[in-house]
Amino acid sequence: MSTQPATGPTATPSWTVGDVTVHRIDETLLPPATGAWLLPGATPDLVVAHDWLHPHFADDEGTLHIASHSFAFAIGSLRILVDTGIGNGKERANPAWHHLDTDYLQRLAAGFPPDSVDLVILTHLHADHVGWNTREVNGDWVPTFPNARYLTSRTEREFWAGYDMDEARRQMFHDSVFPLEQAGLLDLVDLPPDGALIAPGLRLLPTPGHTPGHLAVELTSQGETALITGDSIHHPVQLAHPAIGADVDIDPEQSEASRRELLDSLADTDTLVLGTHFAPPTAGRVITHQDAYRLQPIAAR
Template identity: 80%
Template sequence: MSTPPAAGPAGPRWTVGDIAVHRVDETPLPPATGSWLLPDATPDLVAEQAWLRPHFADDRGVLRLDSHTFAFTVGGSRVLVDTGIGNGKQRANPAWNDLDTDYLRRLTAAGFPPDSVDLVILTHLHADHVGWNTRQENGDWAPTFPAARYLTSRAEREFWAGQDMDEARRQMFRDSVLPVEEAGLLDLVDVPDAGAEILPGLRLLPTPGHTPGHLAVELADGGATALITGDCVHHPVQLAHPAIGACVDIDPALSAATRRRLLGSLAGTDTLVLGTHFAPPTAGRVVTHGDAYRLAPVAGAYVTPL
């Protein structure tokens, strides 16, 4: 395994036993994202949930969402969960098109320079989760993490292989998925209903609906647990209204059923939930609220460099 460098100042981190989970920021998403992505989360409905303010919604009921990823070391392996939107990618969504962010600098500041990453877990193959799979080198798209294995579920890759994709999605595969496959770095894993342990303390859980092979990522150490949502939960408003789905869910009914099952299993436990698109403070615990749930936020710690 790669030897970690000294870490510099970066985004917040949370501890799960002895595992430090770092949030690596890419970019806040525009205010219009929420009404497009979760059209049933109307301003009036959002405003009814006072606990969403001020972190997850503003006073007008406008949702706040972010693009970030998570990095940690477990079982001697340095792991990155999802890779965001990426720089210089041609995307139909103007908020994602041709970005120029400091994501790799932030990842390095967290102690995970690209050549030190051992494993990249892709919760699913959507453009805002695979973008930093690659970066431009001499005019070509090359794997950003050349020493890493990239991992996603077999069901996810096989689903997209069988789709007649539109040009925007084909472009995403050309610049962010196929170069990884062609380099021999993509591993496909079968994930049964009970989940699949990838490393000691690192487990993949099937959370289908948003996409057929969508995964959530569970961490466990020293009796503590955490769960990285991917897109089975986009925003905390879905805790209060699990039936609210995303406009891009492949199977909306299955997505809602998955969300209800997952939230029910988390409610009242000490499991730390880390939302892949949750605005800061990003993490929290699921607690029962009325006939559904809410998120009790847990702020991460910012480490001052020596």
């Protein structure tokens, strides 16, 4: 695998996997308090003890660095986006996400104009992964990618259909999920244990626990492989401590089991791991380290 250079103030970091180039579309770095809220088990003392987390993934005081971004790439004639971040102008309970205003869409459009996107894969239906599904036009929330099919797991959608949502989650579905369904753009896929091949070189892998239908995305080309984590792994500290879960995991035990199984399959392979919330350099390989794992970063250019 190699990296591809990016230039200019809005340059898009990228990595190559065979003949496919995967671009990171940056939205925002999340506030320092995010880590302590999201991963309460990752205490400052625990984080500081792992030198390899510094300086990219945590600061010297043990504060985690966490980011929001998407990944975009083309396989054959398909132009694909994985997760759509927080979105602009949305009413959110989390102050860091409320009425966000970023240049995400301009960054994406530099290489992937919205009308050109064919497929949007949603690893799960949480507010920071579905926000740019839609954008506001004349007071209405309309699909940002009108020519795309939006795809998530059937288990995921059916779980939320039967869930007693609070007002904040209902609002998220109202502005970022229901408009897709009303437009007939949301497709649901059944994921067997070994995953589902949805296009040549593109497989969706079930990684339940964070949400019941959570999925990861595996990309293969010319004998090389990459995996986009979604929220099965929020932060590299979870490689060193797979038992650390997110405060918002629906099923913490299942989440840990999925994470351990995924890390076991990735360890000491050439698979490029792309973390959906990993701060730059974002990507790397999982290597065994002491009695667990660590991330060997691979910088984008």
